[in-house]
Amino acid sequence: MSAPKQIFVAVVGVGGVGKAFLNQLDHIRQRLSSAPVPVALSLVLVRRSTKQLFSRDFAPLDIPSALSKLDAVSEPQQPFPDTLAALARAPGRVILVDNTSDQALAETYPSILSAGLSIVTPNKKAFSHSHALWQAIQQAAANGTGPATAGHVYHESTVGAGLPVLSTLKELVDTGDRVTKIEGVFSGTMSFLFNSFMPVGGGGGSFAAEVTKAKNLGYTEPDPRDDLNGLDVARKLTILARLAGLPVESPTSFPVQSLIPSELESCSSGDEFLTRLPEFDSRMEELKESAAKEGKVVRFVGSIDVGAKAVKVGLEKFDASHPIAALKGSDNIINFYTERYGGNPLIIQGAGAGADVTAMGVSGDLLKVVRALQ
Amino acid sequence: MSAPKQIFVAVVGVGGVGKAFLNQLDHIRQRLSSAPVPVALSLVLVRRSTKQLFSRDFAPLDIPSALSKLDAVSEPQQPFPDTLAALARAPGRVILVDNTSDQALAETYPSILSAGLSIVTPNKKAFSHSHALWQAIQQAAANGTGPATAGHVYHESTVGAGLPVLSTLKELVDTGDRVTKIEGVFSGTMSFLFNSFMPVGGGGGSFAAEVTKAKNLGYTEPDPRDDLNGLDVARKLTILARLAGLPVESPTSFPVQSLIPSELESCSSGDEFLTRLPEFDSRMEELKESAAKEGKVVRFVGSIDVGAKAVKVGLEKFDASHPIAALKGSDNIINFYTERYGGNPLIIQGAGAGADVTAMGVSGDLLKVVRALQ
Numbered sequence: 001m002s003a004p005k006q007i008f009v010a011v012v013g014v015g016g017v018g019k020a021f022l023n024q025l026d027h028i029r030q031r032l033s034s035a036p037v038p039v040a041l042s043l044v045l046v047r048r049s050t051k052q053l054f055s056r057d058f059a060p061l062d063i064p065s066a067l068s069k070l071d072a073v074s075e076p077q078q079p080f081p082d083t084l085a086a087l088a089r090a091p092g093r094v095i096l097v098d099n100t101s102d103q104a105l106a107e108t109y110p111s112i113l114s115a116g117l118s119i120v121t122p123n124k125k126a127f128s129h130s131h132a133l134w135q136a137i138q139q140a141a142a143n144g145t146g147p148a149t150a151g152h153v154y155h156e157s158t159v160g161a162g163l164p165v166l167s168t169l170k171e172l173v174d175t176g177d178r179v180t181k182i183e184g185v186f187s188g189t190m191s192f193l194f195n196s197f198m199p200v201g202g203g204g205g206s207f208a209a210e211v212t213k214a215k216n217l218g219y220t221e222p223d224p225r226d227d228l229n230g231l232d233v234a235r236k237l238t239i240l241a242r243l244a245g246l247p248v249e250s251p252t253s254f255p256v257q258s259l260i261p262s263e264l265e266s267c268s269s270g271d272e273f274l275t276r277l278p279e280f281d282s283r284m285e286e287l288k289e290s291a292a293k294e295g296k297v298v299r300f301v302g303s304i305d306v307g308a309k310a311v312k313v314g315l316e317k318f319d320a321s322h323p324i325a326a327l328k329g330s331d332n333i334i335n336f337y338t339e340r341y342g343g344n345p346l347i348i349q350g351a352g353a354g355a356d357v358t359a360m361g362v363s364g365d366l367l368k369v370v371r372a373l374q
Numbered sequence: 375m376s377a378p379k380q381i382f383v384a385v386v387g388v389g390g391v392g393k394a395f396l397n398q399l400d401h402i403r404q405r406l407s408s409a410p411v412p413v414a415l416s417l418v419l420v421r422r423s424t425k426q427l428f429s430r431d432f433a434p435l436d437i438p439s440a441l442s443k444l445d446a447v448s449e450p451q452q453p454f455p456d457t458l459a460a461l462a463r464a465p466g467r468v469i470l471v472d473n474t475s476d477q478a479l480a481e482t483y484p485s486i487l488s489a490g491l492s493i494v495t496p497n498k499k500a501f502s503h504s505h506a507l508w509q510a511i512q513q514a515a516a517n518g519t520g521p522a523t524a525g526h527v528y529h530e531s532t533v534g535a536g537l538p539v540l541s542t543l544k545e546l547v548d549t550g551d552r553v554t555k556i557e558g559v560f561s562g563t564m565s566f567l568f569n570s571f572m573p574v575g576g577g578g579g580s581f582a583a584e585v586t587k588a589k590n591l592g593y594t595e596p597d598p599r600d601d602l603n604g605l606d607v608a609r610k611l612t613i614l615a616r617l618a619g620l621p622v623e624s625p626t627s628f629p630v631q632s633l634i635p636s637e638l639e640s641c642s643s644g645d646e647f648l649t650r651l652p653e654f655d656s657r658m659e660e661l662k663e664s665a666a667k668e669g670k671v672v673r674f675v676g677s678i679d680v681g682a683k684a685v686k687v688g689l690e691k692f693d694a695s696h697p698i699a700a701l702k703g704s705d706n707i708i709n710f711y712t713e714r715y716g717g718n719p720l721i722i723q724g725a726g727a728g729a730d731v732t733a734m735g736v737s738g739d740l741l742k743v744v745r746a747l748q
Binding site: 023024027028031035036037142145146147148162163164167168171172174175176177200321323326328329331336340341342343344345346347348349350351354356357360363364367371372374 | 397398401402405409410411516519520521522536537538541542545546548549550551574695697700702703705710714715716717718719720721722723724725730731734737738741745746748
């Protein structure tokens with residue numbers, strides 16, 4: 001029996017998603033090592049912004065103890081380009097797991113892929129920045145239009161976390177279906193906020209109170225304006241639109257409705273913003289009342305009309321019986337309207353945020369790369 | 375530049391799904407032929423029960439004209455084992471596309487896979503028959519526990535047609551999630567029937583009238599008893615339960631509620647059955663009324679409680695606000711309850727029947743095999 005195929009895994013970013021990913025990696029490593037055609041997955045790098053643990057001789061790091069060993073590292077941080085160069089000399093294929101939201105790292109993806117390293121990541125920046133960067137990544141990747149020797153890139157968790165959103169869209173397109181429209185709730189924060197602010201059947205607190213509640217429950221970014229400006233949803237729509245064939249230039253090149261009152265854009269802190277937000281509750285209350293009069297509810301959605309090449313993000317009214325209205329908790333819902341599926345869309349729904357489900361999207365992508373490299 | 379990799383495609387069964395598949399194959403063939411790392415997909419066989427068109431020298435058949443050329447074939451039908459033996463001598467890897475529901479062919483999958491041919495299929499028989507056949511297929515396939523030289527097998531369309539049901543379940547399991555429960559509406563016919571018989575909000579005709587309507591609209595098998603006996607749903611549940619880790623023996627080894635009144639099981643024809651069905655309308659009407667009193671609706675569902683190892687198929691009551699109650703038309707809905715996803719399930723919903731969407735599941739599987747063979 002020949003030695004199992006060696007694949008090296010380098011993890012950058014060990015926050016919530018990174019930690020959950022390492023747990024899943026340990027499960028996957030064990031399963032693959034005892035598979036009939038075994039694969040040896042070796043963790044060789046864990047890196048956070050201030051320090052890294054790197055197995056320079058490519059001997060596998062013990063996964064369960066990797067983070068405590070990382071904590072104990074005392075040498076000064078190495079520049080990442082040096083580490084990347086060392087990874088490119090590994091005695092086998094390398095998968096870089098980017099669990100950061102680092103724009104600078106994202107911009108180096110084309111050169112990382114060209115060096116033969118594969119990338120799996122929930123980092124939206126690489127795929128929702130300029131269309132030029134998107135093209136450069138596609139042109140560099142073996143599973144884009146790059147050479148067979150290049151790395152593969154997968155980023156399922158950039159939209160809907162672990163939900164099979166991008167893989168489904170890609171399969172629709174690759175098998176020749178015509179996607180006509182994509183519509184949904186793409187933010188766990190916005191989902192929670194509007195399901196609480198205006199639940200089907202009535203009730204709900206004032207908008208400012210619901211924002212404060214969401215923040216206290218940990219559903220928002222530290223500064224809730226980073227959710228309310230709509231940019232996170234706009235990034236996800238940019239990625240979906242590009243996969244559906246629209247050459248969207250950037251997440252700011254189409255209409256995105258911000259829920260930050262213009263008067264509060266200049267607040268110096270998230271706390272000041274939250275303190276002043278109730279002054280503007282009457283605007284949201286009017287919207288709520290006008291929707292209720294039509295028997296509808298208000299939700300913060302994104303939509304892509306592929307034929308009209310129109311992408312937009314903002315508040316829309318939905319009948320109480322619409323699946324988007326009936327969403328619960330912080331769930332995401334994504335509706336794909338296509339020629340094949342006709343009047344009723346293909347719907348994918350469930351938790352679209354959270355460390356475990358986001359890491360699952362990354363782990364699933366890792367398995368796709370392993371299959372491609374086998 | 376080296377010659378593109380050759381992969382040969384052999385199609386058995388050219389009914390509705392087979393025809394739709396050939397259209398999609400033509401799209402995929404063109405796309406892959408001009409990919410940066412090109413693959414030459416060559417159709418070499420189209421076969422129906424009475425005749426076949428086989429390119430014995432493995433020169434590609436023209437896909438758009440293949441069916442009319444098949445119609446013009448006048449030689450007597452060749453035994454399939456002879457054709458399979460010839461396919462096993464192809465100058466490259468072969469993908470067999472089984473668009474039949476042939477039990478005998480299904481039973482030969484292990485030997486076909488062992489001979490190195492891959493299989494993609496919507497044929498439920500192979501995966502829902504005895505557990506011994508299921509195990510033999512897993513043990514023979516390269517993507518099961520078979521040798522790397524064996525063929526790969528994929529069967530997404532056996533549950534929910536083109537909806538990403540099996541791939542999602544497999545990813546949940548492979549990345550280490552614990553699936554606790556799977557519940558849903560798995561039959562387009564049963565979906566249509568109960569969404570019409572007892573729509574949310576009241577209304578609907580008598581049960582017998584709705585069965586007749588469904589038959590007239592082409593939503594049922596030629597003999598509607600083949601839907602109403604629950605066996606089709608039981609087969610799908612068998613497949614899902616096995617993928618979730620339960621060694622279910624067969625689709626008749628767990629409780630399956632048949633909607634055929636026992637008095638009508640012996641009817642000699644579907645027409646006689648339909649004529650007499652109204653005699654039993656009062657039973658279904660009672661059920662409808664008792665559900666309505668609780669503010670619920672009745673639906674025909676399948677469920678798998680993984681922890682309790684309990685699989686069952688039959689009628690259940692659901693709150694009007696439950697996603698299963700709100701289903702439209704002939705849509706399927708599949709809810710995955712898992713440890714990671716917590717209280718709100720991961721939901722996949724949409725058309726679960728129809729030639730184009732079923733063929734899409736098969737085409738998507740074909741792409742997975744092509745990636746594995748590249």
